[in-house]
Amino acid sequence: MDTVQLVVLALIQGLSEFLPISSSAHLILPSQVLGWSDQGLAFDVAVHAGTLFAVLIYYRSTLKELLFAVTRRNDAVASAGALREIGCLGIATLPVMLVGFLFMEFIDAHLRGLTTIAWATLGFGILLGVAYRFRGSDGDEQSITRVDHALIIGLAQALAVIPGTSRSGITITAASFLGYNIATSARFSFLLSIPVIGGALLLMLVTQTNALDAGLIFETVTAMAIAGISAYMTIAFFVGLVTRVGMMPFVVYRVLLAVALLLVASAT
Structure with a gap:
């Protein structure tokens, strides 16, 4: 992979991983138009690691509060609430892990x-726009602690194994249909990305023991840094933006992107 391809694809991964616009749709377009070859497993590991570090760093205070609340014996209410939120994140993670394990070969093929x-x-872009009409009143982010709601969001997230869906997009869609405001939906979606991205990264490392080639250390570290920095900036940008302008700009963008992809598909 040459330097231009590495930088462009790492930026695309970092910028689109946490926006509701589908990273897979954005990664395939330059490859199709410019004729780039597959970026390889080492690159995939690097950019996943970069985006994981980004969300861990951005939500470090929230994660610290959750962990401290669990161990706060003098505040049973805070401890129970933290345990419930962590449990909901775990429940919401299970469906995508199960679907990925059972159907990933079929999806790849x-x-x-x-x-x-x-x-x-x-399709999922339009659905995001419809869900936005059902969102809760704008306000500060809150914890999602209802088990049934976590399961519904998790089942929706399982659809993200279909390329073009967008993991963040479909989870925010489900949370909006359930009546949560955008800040709360985004918070749960981003926290939910930690076990999902971490699990995907671990799976790649376990199943592909030769993923990291010693001769590609510089390229791997560079891709990780670019993806991580751009992902961190994207999270901060998204959280601030949607509270001001909402989700509709992303819906319009997805429609335009889909048209562009269909035009490329018809020309090939």
């Missing part, structure tokens, strides 16, 4: 075509 990604980008 049949659902990674450009046309499929384009229609998923379009």
Whole structure:
């Protein structure tokens, strides 16, 4: 992989991982237009690690509060609330892990075509716009501690194994339909990305023991840094932006992106 390809794809991964616009749709477009070859497993490991570090750093205070609350014996209410939120994050993680384990080979073989990604980008983008109408009143972010709601969001997240869906997009969609405001939906979605991205990263390292080539250390570290920094900036940008302008700009963008993908697909 040459330097330009590495920088562009790492930036795309970092910028699109946490926005509701589908990182897979954005990664396939330059590859199709410019004829770039597959970036390789080492690159995938690096950018996943970078985005994981980004969300861990951004939410470090929240994670610290949750962990401290669990061990706060003199405040049973705070401890129970923290345990419930952590439990909800765990419950919401299970469906995507199960679907990924059972169907990933089928998805890799049949659902990674450009046309499929384009229609998923379009369909789930429109669904995001519809869900935005059902969101709760704007306000500060809150914890999601209802087990049934966590399960519904987790089941929705399982759809993100279909390229073009957007993990953050579909989880925010589900939370909005359940009546949560955007700040709360985004918070749960980003915290939920920690076990999901961490699990995907661990799976890649376990199943592909040769993922990290000693000769690619510089490229790996560079891709990790670019993806991590851009992902951190994206989280901060997104949280601030959606509280001011809402989700509709992302819906419009997804529709336009889907049209572009369909045009590329029809020309190939």
